[in-house]
Amino acid sequence: MIIKACIFDLDGVIVDTAKYHFIAWRNIARDLGFEFTEIHNERLKGVSRMRSLEILLEVGGITLDEKTKDALAKRKNEEYLEYITKMTPDEILPGTTDFLKDLRKNGILTALGSASKNSMIILKRLNISSMFDVIIDGNKVSKAKPDPEVFLKGAEELKIPPANCIVFEDAGAGVEAAIAAGMKCIGIGNPFILSGADAVIPGFREMYFRKLNLLLQ
Numbered sequence: 001m002i003i004k005a006c007i008f009d010l011d012g013v014i015v016d017t018a019k020y021h022f023i024a025w026r027n028i029a030r031d032l033g034f035e036f037t038e039i040h041n042e043r044l045k046g047v048s049r050m051r052s053l054e055i056l057l058e059v060g061g062i063t064l065d066e067k068t069k070d071a072l073a074k075r076k077n078e079e080y081l082e083y084i085t086k087m088t089p090d091e092i093l094p095g096t097t098d099f100l101k102d103l104r105k106n107g108i109l110t111a112l113g114s115a116s117k118n119s120m121i122i123l124k125r126l127n128i129s130s131m132f133d134v135i136i137d138g139n140k141v142s143k144a145k146p147d148p149e150v151f152l153k154g155a156e157e158l159k160i161p162p163a164n165c166i167v168f169e170d171a172g173a174g175v176e177a178a179i180a181a182g183m184k185c186i187g188i189g190n191p192f193i194l195s196g197a198d199a200v201i202p203g204f205r206e207m208y209f210r211k212l213n214l215l216l217q
């Protein structure tokens with residue numbers, strides 16, 4: 001494979017926002033009268049805000065009308081915003097900035113491919129917006145992961161064929177989306193959860209462009 005572009009998921013790949021999503025969703029569940037655990041939370045990774053709420057309601061065995069669901073999703077996001085608007089560049093996961101710089105140095109294009117409608121707020125807080133040639137977030141797509149739309153849009157805006165793109169993902173739904181887009185996928189995190197990926201690494205610490213080809217061999 002000739003690598004021309006790298007597409008990064010945001011939550012769980014560049015920054016650990018899963019903990020903030022979790023606290024905010026757990027509070028919604030508590031208000032609805034049930035406990036939402038970190039194990040349940042695994043199912044929310046990579047999926048859209050509304051789909052997350054639907055999964056949460058499924059866990060609690062609760063059915064609600066659309067208006068109530070919209071209000072709950074809004075409330076969850078208000079609490080989530082309280083956390084992410086206080087984030088600092090210290091929260092960028094180890095090795096990420098060096099890896100992004102190394103990719104640029106080697107002429108590799110970079111894109112963000114995230115389901116989050118809050119991506120821009122987070123990137124600005126982390127001070128890394130300029131490190132991406134293209135940013136595709138939850139506001140630019142209509143179909144959530146595992147649909148490949150977010151990654152295909154990223155490749156299209158970069159003007160690079162999907163076969164020359166590598167996706168970095170921490171969620172099962174994201175790995176599925178990358179494969180469906182016809183791209184190679186490197187999982188970040190647990191090899192058991194990310195068994196569909198072409199390779200799995202713990203994170204970007206000590207990660208360089210020249211190591212990517214070795215990983216995909």
Ligand code: BG6
Nearest residue numbers: 011044045046048049116117118
């Ligand atoms: C993904 C997260 O990146 O974004 C999901 O992994 C989240 O957990 C989704 O539900 C949507 O995020 P937001 O910020 O638009 O509510």
Ligand code: MG
Nearest residue numbers: 009011012170
């Ligand atoms: Mg993620």
